[in-house]
Amino acid sequence: MPSDKNIELAISDDHASAPPKAAKKILDVAYDLFYRRGIRAIGVDEIVKRAGVTKPSLYRSFPSKDELAASYLRQYDLEFWQRFDEAVDAHPGDARAQIRAFLTRVGKRTQMPQYRGCGMTNAAVEYPERGHPARVVGEDNKRELRRRLRAMAAAMGAPDADTLGDGLLLLIEGAYISGQLFGLGGPAQSVAANADLLIEASLKK
Amino acid sequence: MPSDKNIELAISDDHASAPPKAAKKILDVAYDLFYRRGIRAIGVDEIVKRAGVTKPSLYRSFPSKDELAASYLRQYDLEFWQRFDEAVDAHPGDARAQIRAFLTRVGKRTQMPQYRGCGMTNAAVEYPERGHPARVVGEDNKRELRRRLRAMAAAMGAPDADTLGDGLLLLIEGAYISGQLFGLGGPAQSVAANADLLIEASLKK
DNA sequence: ATTCATACGTACCGATCGGTAACATTGTCA
DNA sequence: TGACAATGTTACCGATCGGTACGTATGAAT
Numbered sequence A, B: 001m002p003s004d005k006n007i008e009l010a011i012s013d014d015h016a017s018a019p020p021k022a023a024k025k026i027l028d029v030a031y032d033l034f035y036r037r038g039i040r041a042i043g044v045d046e047i048v049k050r051a052g053v054t055k056p057s058l059y060r061s062f063p064s065k066d067e068l069a070a071s072y073l074r075q076y077d078l079e080f081w082q083r084f085d086e087a088v089d090a091h092p093g094d095a096r097a098q099i100r101a102f103l104t105r106v107g108k109r110t111q112m113p114q115y116r117g118c119g120m121t122n123a124a125v126e127y128p129e130r131g132h133p134a135r136v137v138g139e140d141n142k143r144e145l146r147r148r149l150r151a152m153a154a155a156m157g158a159p160d161a162d163t164l165g166d167g168l169l170l171l172i173e174g175a176y177i178s179g180q181l182f183g184l185g186g187p188a189q190s191v192a193a194n195a196d197l198l199i200e201a202s203l204k205k
Numbered sequence C: 001a002t003t004c005a006t007a008c009g010t011a012c013c014g015a016t017c018g019g020t021a022a023c024a025t026t027g028t029c030a
Numbered sequence D: 001t002g003a004c005a006a007t008g009t010t011a012c013c014g015a016t017c018g019g020t021a022c023g024t025a026t027g028a029a030t
Helices: A007-011 A021-037 A044-051 A055-061 A065-089 A095-109 A119-126 A133-156 A161-182 A187-204 B007-011 B021-037 B044-051 B055-061 B065-089 B095-109 B119-126 B133-155 B161-182 B187-204
Strands: none
Touching: A021 A044, A021 A055, A021 A065, A021 A119, A044 A055, A044 A065, A065 A095, A065 A119, A065 A133, A095 A133, A095 A161, A095 A187, A119 A133, A119 A161, A119 B119, A119 B161, A133 A161, A133 A187, A133 B161, A161 A187, A161 B119, A161 B133, A161 B161, A161 B187, A187 B161, A187 B187, B021 B044, B021 B055, B021 B065, B021 B119, B044 B055, B044 B065, B065 B095, B065 B119, B065 B133, B095 B133, B095 B161, B095 B187, B119 B133, B119 B161, B133 B161, B161 B187
């Protein structure tokens, strides 16, 4: 579900020129199709057809399908950090509550019927080749997420913050995958509870 | 790395007929290529070329590419349970030690340079459509793994065994994904330590 | 030696893949 | 009104996709 916010910002160049409308429609449709059915599974023909545009329009706005996929993932990345920061901002100075808020939301999100996993994680699975435009977006996101989780673990006062931060990342990625494998009632439903248990144990160590 | 054991069993029919040698070569090559580079990324032409056979040979042994992929995953499933049961058999009656042994091995395995995640998880990501031959193999595997992990958590005496079992599954899936995202030195390295912490906390609850 | 099933190879199928060339049409703003 | 940028139209490219029709080699039993 691509939000309309920030899309123009992601598409238009730094001049305040009028943003092409076709590019937005293309990216919206690509976002939906790539996420729901996979990048490799979707051809550019289907994208332009569903977007009501033509192929040359796609290639005027995006240099290649791979770069279109990367644009989709950059949008996904943006929305991810919006969700993450919402949880963080809701509990200023309380890293543990921030984690709890974020993971509670993840637990719900991953149980939704249309949930199909993390778009960036999925893309990395679809494109194992190092340096692929779609893959690097995901790699950067995960690296940054790891950094922040470790920092939050340290802020909680965990003796071994790196291990706890990594443990939280494992739980999160596990929830992403389990959500799309099991659907409703799967292991992802208990991600927040397990994280809390893990945090508790790590702080007392 | 497909082991030669059990392959004939997986290929040949229940009559003790002589198994076609081409099918084994095809499955071996398909296993390697599908795992390393993804199922959708590999065409049947490349498989038969690398296997030194021809396309009709492939379609005489396997009804379709999708079914070949399913055969690859059934082989992967077989080897998965071999690894799992090795850890279990090494510590009879001690579920906690069994988990520790298995996860220690997972932690190492997911750090190897050629590691590319769990073949079944990856296939489920590549084929989100319900009922796809490749997907169902993975779904069955995960369902059974969940059942066994929950049973082991109960055997440990966890008050909320289902939650602990699910937590372990989340950590495992997280390790699979993180292994291929981060490689050496990634969060997967601490999967066993985090699992132990989580178990400890769950038992004391 | 002939038979007969089985495995294999050559050549091909239509469809789709990502991507492009060349040109017509539109809407907007000066 | 003229100019310009964005989009559309049509047709095409070579490559690859999964899959098959059909003839040929091979090996064991008779």
